[in-house]
Amino acid sequence: MIVLEFKLKGKAHQYRIIDEMIRTAQFVRNKTLKYWTENQGVKLVNLYKQCAIMAKEFEWASKLNSMARQASAERAIFAIQRFFANCKAKKLGKKGYPQFKKHTRSVEYKTSGWSLSTDKRCLTFKDGFAAGKFKLIGSRDLHFYAPDEIERIRIVRRADGYYAQFCINVERKEEPVPTGKAIGIDVGLNHFYTDSDCETVANPRYLRKSEKALKRLQKRVSRKKKGSGNRKKAINKLGRKHLKVSRQRKDFAIKTALCAVKSSDFVACEELLVRNMVKNHKLAKSISDATWDQFAQWLEYFGKIYGKTVVAVAPQYSSQDCSNCGNLVKKTLSTRTHICGCGVILDRDRNASLNILAKGLKQARINSNTAGHAEINAWEQTDLYSLVVTSTSKSTG
The missing domain is CATH 3.30.420 (Nucleotidyltransferase; domain 5)
Incomplete structure (x- = not known):
């Protein structure tokens, strides 16, 4: 499995639609987890069925592609399975009891709800949200991989924009060169x-080198009025700086x-x-x-x-x-x-x-x-x- 990442280039209203998609995915994940907490002993298979029930109960949730809803429910299921595995293994410390998410930054699509252009440089979403066509900005070439090799697409929101991660089911192997060391x-x-x-x-101590700039940006955020546009801009600049450090x-x-x-x-x-x-x-x-x-x-x-x-x-x-x-x-x-x-x-x-x-x-x-x-x-x-x-x-x- 390899992951190729591209930056999405679109219009402002398209980015707002992606935000709605992410919030819907977070809702599905939290709703699935809530059903599990209220029905102890329920089989994990029944948690998948909640995706269809939510689509009928909430009209706006039905806009999200059915496989995207399943992928969101899987996040809760994986958290539950990891918790039981830690308990069974008698892991020391906290066992990782599943928690509700408040600041989700991604949504996953499987094999439907999206399509690539002929030149594989544009990505189009086809579900009820109708986010439209985005241009893919990146140096990698998707022509090397067949469409059926792309298992899922993850849309990630970061401080400097929105990204599409293509999860491709291929095995990466390089020719080994013996060194005798x-x-x-x-x-x-x-x-x-x-x-x-x-x-x-x-x-390299990247955080130490950027600490002075981070403190200055944090002060600017604190001085802005809560809820104002200037505060949002200051938060975005701070987030970009933290993102740069993490990438370094x-x-x-x-x-x-x-x-x-x-x-x-x-x-x-x-x-x-x-x-x-x-x-x-x-x-x-x-x-x-x-x-x-x-x-x-x-x-x-x-x-x-x-x-x-x-x-x-x-x-x-x-x-x-x-x-x-x-x-x-x-x-x-x-x-x-x-x-x-x-x-x-x-x-x-x-x-x-x-x-x-x-x-x-x-x-x-x-x-x-x-x-x-x-x-x-x-x-x-x-x-x-x-x-x-x-x-x-x-x-x-």
Whole structure:
């Protein structure tokens, strides 16, 4: 499954119609969830039937395409299923009880209610709302994909306009290029990450750099009269600035993860619970600004596409254990140098990255033995485990 995104170019009244479509989708989702809360034990299949009932009960709801109503109901159904799955798995903390949505920003269409022009550069909505034709602004070409491969379209409202996301049911695969390298990655705040080859990537700190401008725009919003047009304009400018920061973070995470995967055959990283780490109010802003979770998700994604092995390991004691002898060397967060009695002196992050690599290789060997096939030696060209153990012993010796 791949997603291609285009910006929608239309007239002002067409954008207002899209807003109505989004509000209707939110209504269907919340109404479905309300029916579930009032009828405990109802089967999930019966929740789909509420879409047709709502269309008969509310005339304006029938304007939304039938499959779009089903997609909106699915959002509530997925939230319910996720809640039960978390309860069954006895997940620690909050289980994610489904909540009513107040600020929905998207609506989904499946295979009906829309059509593409012959040149596939215009999108037309054909349901009761009759939003009309929109021009698709983007560099991607939809001619490479058959119409039946487009499973659904998601219309998203952002601060800088409206976008159409085409969800295409194709498998993306890239030709793997073996490098014979294996790395362990330790993420941090001083450097974004440090790997076992002594390579470091600087932390861009996009939020910190834009903080002054964000505060200034936030002050302008506070000074405007509530409900006025000037306040709406100020809110839009603030939203655009936040959107720029989020896009910078995403772009950095994608490019950094892609570079790490393409340059190595095996990547080991920490499996961090960022939502627990941000409870530290002194570091919460810096941790959120670093986008470790996005980086880990893109590492896993690119690993599957390029046929590389990406392993997430437990982060416990990765900074405290010695990468050479394995002894525990306790150190505070401010101690940036690892000094062990065995004579090894390393940067704290470099020591952690070596430990992460060793854990990842061990975990991958166990998984490969369990599955009955080798995952590390994917191209049968080199034994990465022996290669890394040799290079590690030389660098720490």
